[in-house]
Amino acid sequence: MRCPRPISSLRRLVLLLALASLSAAALADEGPSADGSAPSEPDSMTPAGSAPSPADGPVCIVGARVHAVVAAPAYATVCMENGTITSVRNAPAPAGAVVVDGRGAVLTPGLIDAQSQLGLLEVNAVPETRDADASTDHEIRAAFRVAPGLNPFSMVVPITRSGGVTSVVSAPGGGLISGQAALWDLGPADATDLVVRESAYLVVPFTGRALREDARSRRLARLDEVFDDARVRAGNPEAFEERRMRDLAAHRLDLIALEEVRVAGTPVLFQAQRVADARALLALAERHGLRPAFTGLADGWRIAPELAEAGAFVMVHPMRNLPAQFDELGAREDAAALLDEAGVPVILTTGTTHNGRNLRFIAGNAVRAGMSAESALRAVTLHPAMLAGVGDTHGAIEVGRVANLVLWSGDPFEFSSRPVAVWVRGEALPLEHRQDALRERHRERGVYD
Amino acid sequence: MLGDDEDSVESFRVSMQPAPVLIENARVLTADGDRHDPGHVLFAEGRIVSVGPGTASEVPDDTVRLDAAGRWVTPGIIDAHSHLGVYATPGVDAHSDGNEATAPITAEVNALHSFWPQDPGLQRASAGGVTTIHVLPGSANLVGGRSVTLRVRRGAMAASDLLFPGAPEGVKMACGENPKRVYGSRNRSPATRMGNVAVLRQALYDARTTLRELEAHEEELRTWCEDGARGDAPEPPARNLQRETLARLLRGELLPQVHCYRADEMRVMLDLAEEFGFSIRAFHHAVEAYKIADELAVREVATATWADWWGFKLEALDAVLENAALLTVAGARAVIHSDSAYDIQRLNQEAAKAYFAGLAAGLELTEDDALRWITANAAWVLGIDHLTGRLAPGLRADVVLWSQHPFSVYARADYVFVDGIAQTVRGEAEHPWSDFELGQWPNEVQP
Numbered sequence: 001m002r003c004p005r006p007i008s009s010l011r012r013l014v015l016l017l018a019l020a021s022l023s024a025a026a027l028a029d030e031g032p033s034a035d036g037s038a039p040s041e042p043d044s045m046t047p048a049g050s051a052p053s054p055a056d057g058p059v060c061i062v063g064a065r066v067h068a069v070v071a072a073p074a075y076a077t078v079c080m081e082n083g084t085i086t087s088v089r090n091a092p093a094p095a096g097a098v099v100v101d102g103r104g105a106v107l108t109p110g111l112i113d114a115q116s117q118l119g120l121l122e123v124n125a126v127p128e129t130r131d132a133d134a135s136t137d138h139e140i141r142a143a144f145r146v147a148p149g150l151n152p153f154s155m156v157v158p159i160t161r162s163g164g165v166t167s168v169v170s171a172p173g174g175g176l177i178s179g180q181a182a183l184w185d186l187g188p189a190d191a192t193d194l195v196v197r198e199s200a201y202l203v204v205p206f207t208g209r210a211l212r213e214d215a216r217s218r219r220l221a222r223l224d225e226v227f228d229d230a231r232v233r234a235g236n237p238e239a240f241e242e243r244r245m246r247d248l249a250a251h252r253l254d255l256i257a258l259e260e261v262r263v264a265g266t267p268v269l270f271q272a273q274r275v276a277d278a279r280a281l282l283a284l285a286e287r288h289g290l291r292p293a294f295t296g297l298a299d300g301w302r303i304a305p306e307l308a309e310a311g312a313f314v315m316v317h318p319m320r321n322l323p324a325q326f327d328e329l330g331a332r333e334d335a336a337a338l339l340d341e342a343g344v345p346v347i348l349t350t351g352t353t354h355n356g357r358n359l360r361f362i363a364g365n366a367v368r369a370g371m372s373a374e375s376a377l378r379a380v381t382l383h384p385a386m387l388a389g390v391g392d393t394h395g396a397i398e399v400g401r402v403a404n405l406v407l408w409s410g411d412p413f414e415f416s417s418r419p420v421a422v423w424v425r426g427e428a429l430p431l432e433h434r435q436d437a438l439r440e441r442h443r444e445r446g447v448y449d
Numbered sequence: 450m451l452g453d454d455e456d457s458v459e460s461f462r463v464s465m466q467p468a469p470v471l472i473e474n475a476r477v478l479t480a481d482g483d484r485h486d487p488g489h490v491l492f493a494e495g496r497i498v499s500v501g502p503g504t505a506s507e508v509p510d511d512t513v514r515l516d517a518a519g520r521w522v523t524p525g526i527i528d529a530h531s532h533l534g535v536y537a538t539p540g541v542d543a544h545s546d547g548n549e550a551t552a553p554i555t556a557e558v559n560a561l562h563s564f565w566p567q568d569p570g571l572q573r574a575s576a577g578g579v580t581t582i583h584v585l586p587g588s589a590n591l592v593g594g595r596s597v598t599l600r601v602r603r604g605a606m607a608a609s610d611l612l613f614p615g616a617p618e619g620v621k622m623a624c625g626e627n628p629k630r631v632y633g634s635r636n637r638s639p640a641t642r643m644g645n646v647a648v649l650r651q652a653l654y655d656a657r658t659t660l661r662e663l664e665a666h667e668e669e670l671r672t673w674c675e676d677g678a679r680g681d682a683p684e685p686p687a688r689n690l691q692r693e694t695l696a697r698l699l700r701g702e703l704l705p706q707v708h709c710y711r712a713d714e715m716r717v718m719l720d721l722a723e724e725f726g727f728s729i730r731a732f733h734h735a736v737e738a739y740k741i742a743d744e745l746a747v748r749e750v751a752t753a754t755w756a757d758w759w760g761f762k763l764e765a766l767d768a769v770l771e772n773a774a775l776l777t778v779a780g781a782r783a784v785i786h787s788d789s790a791y792d793i794q795r796l797n798q799e800a801a802k803a804y805f806a807g808l809a810a811g812l813e814l815t816e817d818d819a820l821r822w823i824t825a826n827a828a829w830v831l832g833i834d835h836l837t838g839r840l841a842p843g844l845r846a847d848v849v850l851w852s853q854h855p856f857s858v859y860a861r862a863d864y865v866f867v868d869g870i871a872q873t874v875r876g877e878a879e880h881p882w883s884d885f886e887l888g889q890w891p892n893e894v895q896p
Contacts, residue, residue, distance in 0.1 A: 125626070125762035156760065319791050322538045323569055329889050354760035361798070364858030414858050415801035418809060435759075435769045439810060442740045443775060 060093035064102025068397035069382045080403035083426035110166025110404030114384035117353040118168045119150035133174040143253035144179030147198045152189040158433035161186045163357025164406040164419040169200045178203035183388040187424040200388035201267040208325035225249045227288040230258035267293040273327035275299045299330040304342030313387045315347045318366040337370035348379040364413030466869035469493035469509045475517035480824040481839040492846035495868040500840045525580025525847030527827035529753040530786035534564035548587035554652045557690035558594035560584045564608035570790040572882040575873045577794035578849040578862040588623035588708040589631045591649045596621045598831045603882045617832040620698045623708040656695030662686045704730040710764035712740035731830040736768035742779035751782035756802040774807025785822040796823045801856035
């Protein structure tokens with residue numbers, strides 16, 4: 001196989017940066033210019049090839065336009081050490097630091113795809129490679145946590161990372177209650193601790209397809225029953241264990257998991273579309289003390305103030321503008337912009353597993369449809385982190401946060417730009433993947449005769 | 450002439466462009482090798498009159514002028530692979546009209562007869578700059594039926610209103626996983642890839658017999674005419690729509706559009722085409738085409754593919770972002786298609802993805818190359834490259850005015866002209882094209 005010769009990730013970085021054509025574009029230019037001083041000239045650059053290993057001290061990216069998400073865009077030096085961001089300020093890199101030249105480039109937090117089946121699905125039509133659906137005889141699968149089934153060696157991981165995505169939430173599907181999604185960092189495949197949150201959210205499908213053979217009201221009643229029963233069990237676990245209790249609506253582990261979700265405030269992600277569904281599910285969440293979130297919600301823009309009031313995160317795919325099903329008649333491409341304007345915390349997702357690398361273009365399309373670039377960036381970084389309960393460690397560039405960072409050759413949302421370096425937990429990871437190897441093997445074949 | 454092909458209908462609705470249009474001060478990408486900046490496009494009576502740098506030398510008095518300062522002009526986008534209308538939205542069973550999955554060979558059906566002109570996807574495709582679509586049956590069958598080339602215009606009451614005048618029909622064929630899965634799961638042939646090929650070959654041999662019968666009849670008829678047409682005309686053989694479609698395919702009158710993913714299977718299909726003496730017009734999806742780019746170039750078989758779809762089934766595992774770019778560099782004809790009611794709205798973006806991926810891999814491509822993937826090359830696949838797909842005098846006035854460079858994620862189609870008539874004008878309040886969407890949004894103005 002004619003693969004690229006392995007080179008140290010740091011050396012690679014310098015080479016890549018030297019090659020990158022750095023054009024400032026929309027996102028690079030946006031934001032208040034008042035506090036964005038000119039790029040600071042680093043005192044000295046580590047020449048390619050002689051860079052010390054990051055273990056020797058901090059790595060600092062200098063001269064990049066930094067979109068911190070929690071602060072206005074500005075030029076700054078960002079340093080990381082031991083997997084954590086250690087400083088963000090407009091000052092030269094400290095002596096002894098490994099310096100990465102970010103001049104002309106844009107630095108953002110690593111992107112987070114909030115609803116994927118990465119690591120749970122290799123090839124859709126090959127059942128042996130699917131681990132996202134706990135197809136069992138019962139429909140309440142609250143105890144199904146996908147995390148132990150995640151495969152960090154999936155060929156899809158490096159492809160996803162090549163698009164600047166450094167974390168994903170891998171989610172289960174199917175059933176009345178699908179199970180619990182996990183947030184994980186796309187670090188080195190052999191790392192043992194990639195899962196950050198085993199219980200990022202609980203998935204509850206409530207869309208046209210799930211409802212094809214089940215009336216909405218009946219499904220709501222079943223959800224009410226099972227959440228009720230979870231509390232009945234929790235109120236008297238001894239009686240439950242000793243079979244001194246009436247039959248409950250779900251299996252033991254699922255009832256326990258549902259109570260844990262309620263107590264921990266784990267979000268319950270409803271896959272729903274219509275106004276009536278959203279309202280019914282908000283009421284259900286209120287009755288049972290759950291923290292609601294939504295995905296889809298074609299009609300959400302009609303009740304944006306109600307959603308904002310409820311503080312519910314809403315996952316939107318900004319390209320879904322067709323009346324694809326009868327509960328999506330309200331679909332429109334500017335839904336994300338309308339929700340964002342109304343104060344709803346919006347999350348943008350790709351809705352795919354294999355092309356999670358396109359998350360940045362999804363964000364670009366949300367901007368195309370009227371969302372601000374800053375909001376779109378937040379919708380693929382901090383908001384998904386907050387939903388998954390890691391809003392204090394992920395999704396922004398700030399001292400103390402995990403060093404998941406992407407350095408872009410220009411506007412991250414544009415086709416003409418690309419990631420030139422990706423750090424996961426402070427480690428610069430290669431951007432090459434299987435598709436690059438295929439391309440290289442076949443690009444120079446002899447001419448057919 | 451497997452002549453009186455009653456399946457073909459010519460559109461009888463003719464719309465006239467009300468006045469000539471001159472787009473000025475534009476950055477013009479012609480898909481014909483040129484970039485005029487600033488440049489102009491003048492069109493009248495449905496045809497392009499003048500394209501070039503500066504402004505037009507002779508402009509009729511009643512011309513509507515569009516100042517396109519800072520904006521870009523391209524030919525109308527052509528989608529070489531669409532299921533709009535045959536798998537219309539909403540995607541309910543009642544709209545599942547794309548696969549006559551009752552037998553592996555259904556050459557007798559025609560996508561035109563499934564096409565629902567009220568598909569809400571048409572208006573959105575237009576908003577994405579699409580002016581022409583090739584609508585195909587699905588890939589459940591080895592031969593799925595005839596495919597048709599349609600205009601993306603408002604106001605059609607029947608699919609035939611949208612027929613592209615002069616466009617040949619295609620024949621949708623498929624290899625690989627889909628046919629063998631569909632029929633294998635019913636415990637009938639084909640259940641394997643070798644079954645796929647065997648069933649197809651048998652059908653083509655049957656068609657060859659039909660072709661001989663038809664040609665013999667044509668000969669009889671000619672002789673009868675030459676002899677003064679005395680007495681009764683010779684009796685034609687009984688009609689067999691399935692075999693006649695394949696016979697016309699063998700005679701090169703219908704363009705074979707072949708769904709095929711893997712390089713090795715494309716090679717099998719190329720061998721099969723050689724066995725029967727016809728030329729495959731294009732492989733569709735063809736995620737592994739880059740592996741045989743040189744052969745596809747030599748044989749002049751086009752490839753219509755996506756920018757980045759992969760992994761949804763095993764035969765789609767080896768996709769690369771640079772497929773179109775590698776084909777182009779090898780001298781083969783590449784096309785970026787949609788196969789999707791969503792992606793058809795952003796074929797400019799799909800082309801941009803593939804273009805910049807190619808550049809990043811160090812492949813020598815021009816902006817014009819990439820624009821051709823969704824215009825001129827797609828027109829060739831449909832056999833209409835002499836009618837549309839480039840900005841050149843005499844061609845149909847299928848023109849898009851973009852707010853920005855069409856390869857920017859932020860670009861929008863401001864004006865989309867089909868035969869010189871504006872179908873989409875961005876920002877103009879309008880009712881839905883589709884009756885289905887009318888009145889669905891009470892108390893709100895639909896964008």
